[in-house]
Amino acid sequence: GKPRVVSIKTAGSVSEEQLLGDLASIEQGSEHPLASAILAGARERNLELTKAADFHSLAGRGITGKIRGKLVVAGNEALFAERGVLLGDLQKQAEELRSRGQTVIFVASEGQATGLVGIADPVKASTVAALTQLKKIGIRIVMLTGDSRATASAVAREIGIQEFEAEVLPEKKSEAVSRLQKQGRIVAMAGDGINDAPALAQANVGIAMGTGTDVAIESGGITLVKGDLAGIVRARKLSRATMTNIRQNLFFAFIYNSIGVPIAAGILYPFFGLLLSPILAAAAMSLSSVSVIGNSLRLRKIRL
Template identity: 55%
Template sequence: MAEAQRRGLNLVAAQDFDSLTGQGVRGRVADQDVVLGNQSLMASVGADVAPLQSSAERLRKEGASVMFLAVNGRLAGAIAVADPIKATTLPALNLLRADGLHVVMASGDAQATAEAVGRTLGIDDVRGGVKPQDKAELVQQLKAQGRRVAMAGDGINDAPALAAADVGIAMGTGTDVAMSSAQLTLVKGDLRRIVQARAISSSTVANMKQNLGFAFVYNAIGVPIAAGLLYPSFGLLLSPMMAALAMSLSSVSVGTNALRLSGSTVVATSHPDRADEPARGHSCH
């Protein structure tokens, strides 16, 4: 929009606009049928993309997504767009893979585009040209193999897979549909927060086990004494006052141990000796 205004171009509002999931968009502009989308959409309107195919393939190998433009059923041009990879993405993926996770990249972009991005991020398992329902089926396939699957995504197309995963992780910078389908939202879309979330989850589970241990120890010691099992040999009995004190101490121990989590700080940092290493890795992105 800004570039069009800079060039002094007259922008005409589109009529009969329609968004075609996984393909592109279409509408009428200045009484002409305009279609913008992928190759399959061009084929459906009879537009031959052969004249621009070699240029499109070159751009895909560079990591760009290519959309073709057709006017009245005839190819009019192509548009290439590319999302810059955040500086925090590779360190985050390396940390996840260092923890033994397998990273899968599932993208609606062409296979060549997805592979170019995958090479940059050190991802070996790359699936390109994946439709929204295909992403959900991929999640189900991984789960059927006995794997626990976390799915991270930010678009409407990711919503089915986010809902199907064991843990759906949405980006706060993405769509409302994606966030409503996920269990976890990363406010700033920083993938390192996934590492932090896993660390917090592990600490919470460990804390719960510790609290169960505290509760068990107090009862394992107090109940036999209160029942008089030690009285014949040692003359020990547990008075009601001491029993109440032990019960209070049990609650205090559990509560104090749980409060440690609120004061803990989890920091996601990349390993210097691993930061540039294309690590391998079961989460699905």
């Protein structure tokens, strides 16, 4: 679905507007899919944003930047623990939001936690149906996410996925794909964020969401323009139909030549006095090409 800001919790005397304004200001330099949700939330509240200085993106952990000379840090617990920032009551509030399937981003200013923002990514109506169809045809589905285990578990229950790995860093996603490949599996990876790019490149088939970042789209071999997982089912149907069509075209391309060329060379002449005239040979060659083209055009009529 389309992520949006649904919860804001503040600490101390910080207002919700100040918290979201600081977060949105540093998110202006981020390519993470959730950045657009935060910026949209700030626009809805008509907040005036400040251009951040010294912006840094820390893969799998968060971002930092200076707003009006103050260092603002936004990210997960790992980043805050690394910087020695205490979360206090925010930790408990975060767990509650995660149990509802929200992604939590902590915010700190000058080494003090100022609050958190909860982002929900509503599941599209077509997602569960698409996953059900993929399961029916024997495809094993594993969800890889950088979110916490609580959030991942809530989302997995909602969409009917039994296997998932949570708190996965970007490089670990590609390692997870590689691990499955070493087991002899053919892996298709679907993703939309900059953190998914390494895994998309590692997979046998990289499927990027058209609603995602440019980096992800460039890393994927297939782009689902609408960003809908139902497109994976359609892409598989089309790929299978295409492979069947290719095999049929190879048959049509060779059957005329395998029969016509020996006859034209006179293989039947000693026995039956039969030769293939140049006109018939040319017609057979043309018919071969027409058969291949006509058969290929049938792909346009396949119901996806």
